Amino acid sequence: MRVSKTPIPARDADATRARIMAAVGSLLVREGFGALGVNAVAREAGVDKVLIYRYFGGMDPLLEAWGNASDFWPSVEEILGTEPETDPARLAAGLLKRHLRALRARPHTLEVLAWETVARHPLTAILARIREARSEQLMATLPPSFREAGFDVEAFSALLGAGLQHLLLRSRTTDVFNGVPIGTGEGWLRLEAAVDALCSRMFSTSAIRT
Amino acid sequence: MRVSKTPIPARDADATRARIMAAVGSLLVREGFGALGVNAVAREAGVDKVLIYRYFGGMDPLLEAWGNASDFWPSVEEILGTEPETDPARLAAGLLKRHLRALRARPHTLEVLAWETVARHPLTAILARIREARSEQLMATLPPSFREAGFDVEAFSALLGAGLQHLLLRSRTTDVFNGVPIGTGEGWLRLEAAVDALCSRMFSTSAIRT
DNA sequence: TTGACATGTCACCAACCGGTGACTACCTTG
């Protein structure tokens, strides 16, 4: 009569590693960043926490691995779109809208962005570095006419980009922001239309006013 | 020879209550809301934590009391400004800019707003309620022409308001956002100028385009 | 003076946290 204490220990390191990584993601979107810890991840993965130390070296390296592995940030192509656009207003609006849609499809990324606006953490630093590289890569593809549009394009795009990002973050927990239903697709259609209008009017009338 | 264990116990309940309340604020701005707890507040106030339970009934009631006490949200007058404005573009820009300045002067409020984006909490609910009331109060003072400007004013102001708020939150930990130095007054001047330009062009050309 | 009450100190609790060492079970290589 065998009294084996370990009925199905699986005994598959790669699978265990994968379970731990997956647990990070699901725990993140379900409980939020505050719940992320060695004990919690181990519980979520159904695994002893000592394996986290053995396989990853601790929580921070695990988060690094997780951030590097998943398609955390949208690719440059996803933001640039397929066909080239010359009209600066359409170009700007297209970039903003594709950026919006890319983030809207990535709840993990959204969660980390939320954390980043609030607290400093090794993971947010890691991911910020990846994002910076992507951002520079993207900026390099933009035509120089974009920068000399007759108004402060940096401040303009900072304002709109920040606005979209903030609304995305709020949409995780709130249904309506300033009367706009950010919990539904209809609200985002209205916001995309607003982005279109803003870009169009800024770039087309940029020469009229100083 | 007296061996009094309590050299200066102060013995002033009101003062102790005040010290606890003050400790919440200073701890919040210095360490962030993650560090808020019974032990931390008691330490910060130089007070035994049992007094927090005795005087406030726990951490959440303490936070409620704190949120209700301080001038957390700017008054309606502070947002509306002194002199009435009829031009809708100037009116909108003025509202946004005064809102921005009011929040920039309130680090406590900013910290709780940041908190609100990542977690639900009794305190954030309390403050959200106060904010809602102020917001409605403010909206009631705006002329109806504001709503029928020929474009989606709600989406427009949601986007700009959210953008400013997001940049405010990011400025707590980051110096530059999209090339704009949000850590310095110069960056905020540029952003205010961008708000002016956006409002001006949206309201002045609203009839030209659909 | 005596008692009631308010104020504050202290010790303690269970629960959780991150982290580590010792162990068993298994598979592979000789």
Added chain:
DNA sequence: CAAGGTAGTCACCGGTTGGTGACATGTCAA
């Protein structure tokens, strides 16, 4: 078969957290 490494379990450590009960000390009124 034996040896060694790998995968996983378990028990434990010190420290911190939220929370409570017992107690000392001061103040004030009867």
